[in-house]
Each structure stands twice: as structure tokens, then as C-alpha cells.
Amino acid sequence: MPTMNPDPHQILEQTFGYRSFRGPQESVIRALIAGEDALVLMPTGGGKSLCYQVPALAREGTGIVISPLIALMQDQVSALRELGVRAGFLNSTLSAQEVFATERALRDGRIDLLYIAPERLLQQRTLELLHEARIALFAIDEAHCVSQWGHDFRADYLALDVLQREFPSVPRVALTATADMRTREEIVNRLGLQDARQFIVGFDRPNIRYRIRQKERPKQQLLRFLREEQEGNAGIVYCLSRAKVDETARWLREEGFNALPYHAGMGKDERAGNQARFLRDDAMVMVATIAFGMGIDKPDVRFVAHLDLPKSIEAYYQETGRAGRDGEAATALLLYGFEDVVKLRQMALQSEGNELFKRHEQQRLTSMLGLCEVTSCRRQVLLRYFGDTLDAPCGNCDNCLDPPEEWDGSEAARMALSCVYRTGQRFGANHVIDVLRGAENDRILSFDHHQVSTFGIGKDIPVEQWRSVFRQLVARGYLDVDPEGYGGLRLSAAAKPVLRAEEAVWLRRDRKPAAVRAIGKRERGAEVDHADQPLWEALRACRKRLADAQNVPPYVIFHDATLRAMLAERPLTPSAMRAVSGVGDSKLERYGEAFLAVLRDISL
Ligand code: ADP
Ligand code: ZN
Numbered sequence: 001m002p003t004m005n006p007d008p009h010q011i012l013e014q015t016f017g018y019r020s021f022r023g024p025q026e027s028v029i030r031a032l033i034a035g036e037d038a039l040v041l042m043p044t045g046g047g048k049s050l051c052y053q054v055p056a057l058a059r060e061g062t063g064i065v066i067s068p069l070i071a072l073m074q075d076q077v078s079a080l081r082e083l084g085v086r087a088g089f090l091n092s093t094l095s096a097q098e099v100f101a102t103e104r105a106l107r108d109g110r111i112d113l114l115y116i117a118p119e120r121l122l123q124q125r126t127l128e129l130l131h132e133a134r135i136a137l138f139a140i141d142e143a144h145c146v147s148q149w150g151h152d153f154r155a156d157y158l159a160l161d162v163l164q165r166e167f168p169s170v171p172r173v174a175l176t177a178t179a180d181m182r183t184r185e186e187i188v189n190r191l192g193l194q195d196a197r198q199f200i201v202g203f204d205r206p207n208i209r210y211r212i213r214q215k216e217r218p219k220q221q222l223l224r225f226l227r228e229e230q231e232g233n234a235g236i237v238y239c240l241s242r243a244k245v246d247e248t249a250r251w252l253r254e255e256g257f258n259a260l261p262y263h264a265g266m267g268k269d270e271r272a273g274n275q276a277r278f279l280r281d282d283a284m285v286m287v288a289t290i291a292f293g294m295g296i297d298k299p300d301v302r303f304v305a306h307l308d309l310p311k312s313i314e315a316y317y318q319e320t321g322r323a324g325r326d327g328e329a330a331t332a333l334l335l336y337g338f339e340d341v342v343k344l345r346q347m348a349l350q351s352e353g354n355e356l357f358k359r360h361e362q363q364r365l366t367s368m369l370g371l372c373e374v375t376s377c378r379r380q381v382l383l384r385y386f387g388d389t390l391d392a393p394c395g396n397c398d399n400c401l402d403p404p405e406e407w408d409g410s411e412a413a414r415m416a417l418s419c420v421y422r423t424g425q426r427f428g429a430n431h432v433i434d435v436l437r438g439a440e441n442d443r444i445l446s447f448d449h450h451q452v453s454t455f456g457i458g459k460d461i462p463v464e465q466w467r468s469v470f471r472q473l474v475a476r477g478y479l480d481v482d483p484e485g486y487g488g489l490r491l492s493a494a495a496k497p498v499l500r501a502e503e504a505v506w507l508r509r510d511r512k513p514a515a516v517r518a519i520g521k522r523e524r525g526a527e528v529d530h531a532d533q534p535l536w537e538a539l540r541a542c543r544k545r546l547a548d549a550q551n552v553p554p555y556v557i558f559h560d561a562t563l564r565a566m567l568a569e570r571p572l573t574p575s576a577m578r579a580v581s582g583v584g585d586s587k588l589e590r591y592g593e594a595f596l597a598v599l600r601d602i603s604l
Contacts, residue, residue, distance in 0.1 A: 006033065006058045012050070015057065015083050017562075017584030022047045024199040028173070029054045032137055037196035038173040039143075039187060043205050045299070045325040048175045052139035055171075056113050057085065061134030062106060065115045067141040068154050071272075072297050073115045075279065079556040080113060084586030089115035090126070106133045118145075118156035127166060135170045138163050143174035146190045147183045157190070164192040172196070177321070180386070202388045203317075207324045208332050210378045211398040212371070214468070214510050215337035218307055223255060225305065225333055226285070232540075234278070235303035236296075237287045238310075238319055248307065249287040262288035280553050282544055290319065298553070299326035300560045305333045309340040311348070312364035313371060313385045326559050336372055338429060338471040342487050345474065349483035369475035375404045375508050409507035410498070412461060412469050417478065417495050419454035423447070425490035426482065429470040432489065433463060468510045478505075532567055535602045539563045542598045546591060557591060558582060572600055 008029045012018050021029070024040070025047055031038050032055035042048050056063025067073065073089040080087035088102045088111050105111050106129065120126055145154040163172060174187050174196070188194060213221065222237065237252075239245045242263040252259035258281065260274040278286045279298050286292060290310075304323040310316040316334070324330025348361040371381050377393035377400050393400045419436050420427075434441060435449045438456025449455060458466065470489075473479045478495045482488035497503035528536045540554075540563065547554040562582030571577040577592045578585075 008033070008054050008058055011054050011057050014585050015085065016050065016054075017578075017580070017582050017587060019581060021050075023201050025050055025054075028199050029058070031197050032171050032173055033058050035169075035171050037171055037193055039184070039193050039196045039198045040173060040175045041184065041199070042175070042177060042201045043203055044177045044321045045205065045207070045327050046177075046201055047327075048141075048177075051175065052137060052173050053080070053085070053113060056136045056139075059136035061109070061136040062111045063113045063136045063139060064121075064130065065113060065139045065141060066118050066121055066160065067115055068118060068145055068152075068157075069142065069297065070117050071275075073117075075297075075553060075556060076115060078550075078552045082552075082556055082587060082590065083584060085112050086110060087113045087115070090120050091115075091117040092120070103129055109134055118154060118160065122156060122159050122162065127162070130167070135167060138167070138170055138172045140172065140174040140191065142176060143187045143191065144176040144178035144183050147178075147186045149186075150178065150183060161190060161192045203383055203386045204379065204388065204390065205321060205324065206394070206396065207327055208320060208330050209396050209398075210320070210332050210334075210382070212334045212336065212378065213398075214471075215335045215340075218335050218337075219251070221335055222305060222307065225303075226252075226257065229331070230303050232283045232537075233302035234282060234284050234298065235286070235301055235305065236292065236319075236322060237285060237305045237307060238292075239287065239289060240308035242289060244307070245287050245289055252285055252287065257285050258283060259285040259287055262286055262292040264289065264291040280547075282540060282554050290315065293319065293322065296322050297325070298322075299555050300328070301325065301330065302328075303331045303333065305335075307335055309334070309336040309344055309372070310368060311344060311361070313368050313382065314364070316368060316371070317382065317386075326555070326561055328560050328564070334372070338467050338474070341369060341471055341474050342428075342481050345481040346483060346487075349481070366475075366477060373472055373475050373508055375399060375406050404511070405509040406506045407509050408504065409469060409472070410501070410504045412458070412466075412507075413473060413478065413498050413505040414501065415454060415458050416466070416469055416473060417491060417499050419452070419458075420479065420489050421491060421499075422452040422454045423449055426486075426488040428487035429467065429474075429489060433458075433466045433470070436461075436466060437463065464510070469507060472507050473505075528564075528567065535599070536563070536567055538598050538602055539566060539595065542594055546594060558587070558595075566595060566599065570599060572596065 008026065012021065023042070023046060028038050028040055028051040040048060040051050052063055052065065070091045070093065073091055077087045077089050088105060090099060090102055106114060116126065140160060142152065144150050145152050146157040147153060172193070174191055174193060176187065188196070237248060239248055242265045245261045245263045249259045249261035260277060262271060262274050278284050301323050304320045306319070310319060320332035323332055344365055348365050349358060351358060351361055367385060371378060374381050378397040379394035380390050383390050415436060416432070419432050423432060423435055431443060434444055435452065435455055436458035438459050440450060444450055474481060477492055478498060479489045480492045482490065498505055543554045543557045543563065546557050559582055562580060565580045565582065569576070569580055571580055574588060574592050574596070577583055577596055578588045
């Protein structure tokens with residue numbers, strides 16, 4: 001893009017092939033072009049990149065992008081080059097020769113966008129280099145890394161206030177998807193952005209469909225989900241333990257899936273290799289612990305499935321947030337059961353730290369469990385947790401799409417709680433349920449529990465339903481879990497009004513597995529019509545071929561959204577192809593013919 005072009009709309013259209021800006025993009029871009037500073041808080045997939053890429057092209061000089069995600073720089077730069085943008089990067093992976101060439105290009109004004117790791121930027125040599133070049137703007141990506149409270153803290157980010165001092169006339173924009181007040185204030189203070197204009201978009205990720213189901217046979221549930229709804233898609237399956245990650249990945253491969261494991265117990269090279277394959281492949285399932293995450297910038301992750309319960313809503317939101325960064329429909333599926341509730345309650349009690357910390361952990365878990373058990377819109381609960389509001393139910397979560405039934409569980413809760421009390425408040429749910437159902441097994445006889453007054457009073461309620469009752473009683477804090485690790489239950493203070501029949505308990509009615517199946521079908525996300533399947537596959541194959549030839553991920557050629565638009569519009573001429581969203585001048589020239597050939601071939 002050698003000629004300077006100050007019109008943002010024209011850049012959007014010609015270079016990126018998009019028709020219109022999204023949300024606050026245009027305001028951010030105009031502010032930066034005018035030389036103002038900006039702070040941009042936008043959820044993942046909101047379109048932060050364009051906020052600095054367009055003004056970098058519109059202003060004279062090079063846009064400097066500071067990012068901690070070294071592993072991604074190569075792909076980001078490849079993607080920009082495909083668009084005809086002169087992009088480069090400076091980080092520790094380059095040879096001396098490559099560094100030299102890039103520095104020279106920068107001095108000569110032959111780079112539009114330059115990605116730099118923060119530690120590299122702070123070197124005296126780099127700062128001097130930047131003084132010799134013309135700088136269009138500084139973009140500080142992943143700006144929440146300045147926060148010492150956050151998980152992603154980078155000490156180098158604290159020193160980035162040097163930019164304000166040394167380059168006072170260059171506009172700066174800080175961008176992040178982490179939007180809580182404290183982080184926001186830290187970014188402003190540490191980066192000297194007191195005068196920056198703030199652009200804040202809420203937390204909502206409307207394209208993610210949240211679904212939370214009780215565990216029945218988790219493997220079968222996962223298999224059905226993958227086969228019936230996610231065929232040919234890329235996604236992540238999160239498990240709590242390394243052993244379970246290995247086991248699940250092996251099992252999925254036996255079932256014919258392209259699945260790989262990822263956890264901190266693996267060697268560095270193997271981990272990096274698996275991650276690279278995940279980024280490159282169209283249809284791969286990554287089975288991982290939460291060690292897999294930061295820097296997974298793959299835009300076309302179509303699903304995130306949790307086989308174990310996350311510890312908090314923050315963790316759930318962050319992990320599910322890796323789905324659907326491209327804005328296309330994506331699914332977050334969580335399977336959880338009574339054992340998860342007990343295990344996490346215990347972990348929180350046993351965790352290192354003082355009482356206050358433990359109480360905090362319990363509260364965070366209680367909020368997470370609340371999200372699992374709620375019968376109203378899940379997105380409303382999720383957003384409220386982050387201090388955001390959604391006025392109407394979302395229509396894109398399982399509870400909205402298929403409202404669950406509630407039943408008056410006051411009587412059952414009373415039976416359950418009093419049976420816990422009568423048996424001495426030290427037994428787990430299975431035993432207490434046996435007592436309620438009047439089972440005469442050895443364990444019961446040996447403790448004389450066939451003599452207690454609650455023996456057999458609950459035999460009309462099936463075991464499964466009792467398990468559901470106990471799960472919900474623990475989830476809502478009527479019952480506490482014994483911290484020693486045997487799963488013993490005891491009454492909490494909240495149980496009293498229920499026992500005295502002063503408080504009603506409405507419970508969620510769990511679904512039968514058969515019903516789950518039918519809903520699964522109906523809830524399918526952005527699937528392709530059956531009749532369009534051959535063309536869709538052909539377009540994807542064409543994209544994969546071009547991507548492999550250049551050793552870049554498929555989305556660098558075209559995003560899913562663009563292929564989907566081709567499917568809908570069926571362009572047969574170059575000008576019709578140019579009108580497809582995501583096809584700009586450069587991509588039309590490079591790939592237009594290849595995709596037109598596929599479209600003509602199938603349309604004949
Ligand atoms: P973020 O960095 O906020 O997670 P990205 O900048 O990666 O999000 O953008 C997410 C997706 O949305 C990308 O596929 C991008 O090409 C697309 N996108 C961004 N802005 C627009 C727009 N104005 N029109 C169409 N697609 C857009
Ligand atoms: Zn909803």
C-alpha cells in the first residue's frame with residue numbers, strides 16, 4: 001500500500017474488502033487519524049485489529065504494534081501481506097540478517113505496520129531506531145498485561161510509558177478484551193492515557209451459544225456433539241487433569257477424530273508442535289487443560305467443550321471466549337455433574353491461602369454453580385456477573401431456546417436435609433440417597449441407618465432425581481461439603497428455613513438423555529444446508545490447498561465468514577467476487593480465479 005490514503009472507508013473497502021465498520025471502530029479510527037490517544041475495550045472477536053490497522057494505513061509513517069504474543073506475529077504479518085499491506089515484525093525469533101533488513105525497511109519508510117514484542121521495543125537500540133523513522137501511531141495490544149493483578153502480567157508492559165515521554169506527538173491506542181474497572185484504571189495510569197478517549201463495548205459475545213448440561217455419560221454426550229453438530233470443525237475440549245487430557249485425546253483419535261493433547265506436563269516441543277497444528281488445520285480437536293489458552297488467536301474455533309466444571313465465571317468466560325473470534329456462530333458446551341460440584345467445593349476449601357481467600361474462592365464457585373443451575377437466560381446471568389446488563393433474554397442460550405421446567409422441590413429438599421442430619425452429617429450423597437430410598441445394604445445395616453426416621457421416606461423419587469436434588473442443594477449452598485475429602489455433607493446455616501418449611505425450594509428439572517439428543521439437533525449453530533455441503537467442502541478444500549502451498553493457516557486466505565458469503569452469493573465473475581464481504585483488491589487478484597473456478601465448476 002505505497003500510496004497514502006486518508007479515507008478510512010476506502011481503506012476498509014479496498015484493502016480489507018469489508019462494507020462497513022463495526023461498533024465504535026470508525027470513531028476510534030477517526031480519533032487516531034486526528035492524532036488523539038484512545039483506549040479500546042472490546043470483547044474478543046469485536047474487531048480490535050482494524051482500529052489500529054486502518055489509521056496506520058491512513059496516517060503517514062509506520063504503525064507500531066506492541067504485542068506479547070510472539071508466536072502469533074508471523075501469522076498476523078502473513079495475513080496482512082495477503083491483503084497487500086507492507087507488514088513486518090521484530091522479535092527474538094528473527095535472524096540478525098532479518099532484523100537488519102526489517103530495520104532498514106522501517107527507516108526507509110517501506111513498512112506500514114510493524115509488530116514488536118515489548119522487551120524488544122524497550123531496548124535502547126530499538127528506541128533509537130524508532131526516532132529515526134516516521135511513526136504513524138503506537139498500538140498497545142493486550143494492554144491488560146500491565147495489570148499486576150491479572151494472570152497475564154508482563155513486567156515489560158510497565159515500562160511502556162516511555163512512549164509517551166519520548167514520542168509525545170505520536171497517537172497511542174491501548175486495546176484489551178479485559179474490561180473490569182480496576183484493569184481499566186491501571187491501563188490508564190500506567191500507560192499515561194489520562195487524556196485518551198475511551199471506547200468501551202460490553203462483554204457480550206452474541207455469537208456464542210451457551211449450553212450447560214448435566215453429565216450422563218459424558219463421553220457419549222461429547223461424541224454425539226462432535227458427530228452430529230461439529231463435523232469438520234475445529235474446537236477445544238477442556239479437561240481438569242493431565243491424565244484425563246491424554247486419555248480423552250487418545251480415545252477421540254480411536255473414534256476417528258483429528259485430536260491432539262495439550263497440557264503443561266508435556267515437553268515444550270511437543271506442546272508447541274500440537275499448538276501449531278491446531279492453528280493450521282481446519283478440523284482439529286485440541287484436548288487440553290487450562291494451560292492451553294493465552295495467545296490462541298485462531299479465529300475459526302467453532303466450539304469449546306468443557307468436560308469438567310470451571311472454577312469461576314471468569315475462567316468459564318475466558319475459556320469459552322476462545323470460540324468464534326471471527327464473529328460466526330460458535331457453541332460453548334459444558335457438561336457437569338454432582339461429582340464436579342463436590343470436587344470443586346473441596347478444592348476451594350483445601351486451597352492454599354487464608355480464610356478470606358478461601359471464602360472468595362467459594363463465592364466464585366457459587367456464582368459459577370448458579371450459572372449452571374439457573375433456569376432463566378444464561379447470558380443475562382453471565383453479563384450481570386461482570387456488571388453489564390442485557391435487557392431481554394438473549395435467545396441464543398439453551399435456556400432461552402428450550403426453557404427448562406422447574407418443580408417445587410421444597411418437600412424433597414426437606415427430606416434430603418433432614419436425612420443428612422439424622423445420619424450424622426458425615427456421609428456422602430450416595431449413602432444418604434440409599435437411606436432415603438430405604439435400601440437395606442450392608443453399609444446401612446452396619447450404621448443402623450435403617451433405624452433412622454428418614455429411612456425409606458423418599459422411595460417414590462428415583463435415584464437420578466435424588467442426585468439432581470442433592471446437586472442443586474450443594475450448588476445453592478444449602479449443604480456444605482466436608483473439606484477432608486470424603487464427600488461428606490452437612491447442613492449450612494441456609495438449610496434451617498427450608499427444614500422449618502419457611503422457605504420454598506424450586507428446582508430445575510434435569511432432562512432425560514433422549515430429550516438432550518433432540519434438542520442438540522434443533523440447536524445446531526451455523527451449519528451449512530445439506531444441499532450446499534459439496535460446494536462448502538470444495539471451497540474449504542480450495543482454501544486449504546492455497547494455505548498449505550504458502551504454509552499459512554487457512555483463515556489467512558479467507559475467513560469462514562467470507563466462504564459462507566461466497567456460498568450464499570455464488571459469484572461467477574470477478575466483479576461479483578469483489579463484492580463479497582472479505583474480498584478486497586489484493587485477495588481478488590491472488591485468489592479470485594481459484595475460487596471462481598470452484599464455484600463455476602459446481603454451479604454447472
Ligand atoms: P479482536 O482482536 O477484537 O478479537 P479481530 O480484530 O481479530 O477481533 O476481528 C475479529 C473478526 O472480525 C476478524 O475475522 C475480522 O476480519 C472481522 N472484522 C473486524 N471488523 C470487521 C468489519 N468492520 N466488517 C467485517 N468483518 C470485520
Ligand atoms: Zn439466553
